[in-house]
Amino acid sequence: MFRTQQMSKPYETSAFTRKGKLFFITSLEKHRDLSALLCEIEFVFKNPQTREVVLYFKERFRPFPNILVPLACAIDHLRRNGRNVRVNKTFDELEETSYLTPRVAHADQLAGTSPAGRVWKYETPEDAYILLAATIDHLSFQLEWERGTLHALEWSLYEVLDNVFQHSGVHAGFFMFQVQQQQRRLSYCVADQGCGIYSSLRNSIHKPASPLDAITLAVRKGVTRNPRSNMGNGLWGTTEIIARTKGQITISSGGAALYFNRANGQAESVPKVLVLDRSYPGTFIDAQIDASVEVQMSEMFDTRATPVNLRVENLEDEDGALRVLLRDMKIGAGTRQSGELLRTYTRNLLNETETRVIIDFEGVGIVSSSFADEYIAKLYLQLGAETFNSRIRLNGMNETNNIIVRCALGQRLDSD
Structure with a gap:
């Protein structure tokens, strides 16, 4: 689908320093900075006497979904395993995102509040549907979308949210989105701390050779673990929609990552990404989509298979x-x-x-x-x-x- 080139090994970061169990963070705006932080936190917790680490956000940084969603997901995973993450110094813009204790996407939590700009946790398919409906409703008022693009986003986003229950084998997923109205652009991220794409596909007929190979397979049309219960169109469709709008997407899973760059039309691969837990390396999808570009799903699917726009039909x-x-x-x-x-x-x-x-x-x-x-x-x-x-x-x-x-x-x- 895309030409793929291999990127260099992730580098050491200057985004934070550590003194014992205390982490002093100056910036968290890149995936590899977050990966390095989580890996270092996991290293500290290898000491059986350590039950808590403390974060100090020394300087302000832009709280984007691509960092806060996997961070919230990782903190939730650590806490579920008896390890706590406490924050001693922070700033208002960061706290407003609820990353440390995400709201669960129940109807009463979403009622009367904007779903944008904060991290949401969803624990059931019903939660995912409620969260999706609130998100699309918000976007239909906040951004003008060219023909077909909002419907395409609605379909692909539900596929990605639902993948948590279909493939990851964990209790919950995490989601956040932001709107850049001037650029008519949406940024969103979905994450889980599950088994990862490689583990999900490993025993399928596709038999990927590595985590990176598994991601590359997963963005192809029709690739799924079980074709009798799944269609295998979710990640393919999401990537296709992003490409058609000249957006960008990063898929990180199982200790590898694939990044589609809209500028040069290449898919850049990172074969080794630091992970918090090798047994549950997780998956996150970080995407940006341009509302000013038209996307027709009938061009992606056979016309008979095009998803119906129930939101408009209602x-x-x-x-x-x-x-x-x-x-x-x-x-x-x-x-x-x-x-x-x-x-x-x-x-x-x-x-x-x-x-x-x-x-x-x-x-x-x-x-x-x-x-x-x-x-x-x-x-x-x-x-x-x-x-x-x-x-x-x-x-x-x-x-x-x-x-x-x-x-x-x-x-x-x-x-x-």
Whole structure:
């Protein structure tokens, strides 16, 4: 699929220093720095008298998913084996991610809070589904996605989350995502401290020769441990989607890693990666995807096998139109910010289907003028009169809301 070249052996890091059981960390922004830290922590715990290590974050660093998710996963693994990791010095941006004690992805934990920017732990397939739904819902309001790309992400992300239960043999997975709105880019990471891809495939018909060989096999279409119960499309599909959006992805598992570089179209391999626990080396997937690039799953799959977009289908009314019920939107209809979010959400629906979108005001007593301007008036300008009139229908407005929306449209058109 990609040309592969071998990278040099991981190097020693200056990202931290150690004094006995105390770790003084100056930076954690690279995978190999984290690997070195975890390996050193494991070395300290080889002393049977050591039950705890202490971390001091001496300097601020950017708390990205690619570091915090595997770190949270490793800390959870250590604690489950009677070893504690305590933090004595930290900073607010890091603590806000909940990496030290991740929230479990239950409905009550996700209700009323943004899922972005914090580490989540999921322990059941139901947790994974709830977490995925909250993530995609958030992304549909925060980023405008080109046709097909959000649906492709939704499919591939569920495949990757579910791999924890299908293949890793552990109790939980960990997940975090961040949105870069200016670049229209999503970063996410999924990790588990399980058996790894090599161990999962070792007794299959594929018989990989090494952990790196196992990763290389796993990103091929149809490769799975058990073809009777699995399709083997998850990692292949994820990598394919990343490549089509000119994104990037790192898959680290079993003591090896594969990195796809969008700049040169090469897959760079690292045959030896330091791991926390050789018996359970784990797997993590660190990815970035560009929302500004179109991805059509029908081009990846046989048309008959293309996953159905149930999220969009659930919005269809009896006439086949997509209905946006404003009264059901938790963000409300009273602020300019909520108008901007709903405009992004509506544009994503328009990008994902050819059908009409009905914006339903039924049950909404009054909207603010700023909301009407940011949502309806700006949507009208972005789409143009012809497209707006053919694709959008406003329904259920009372007299007051009708006047507010008409005034917002008139003022916006006059100012432009």
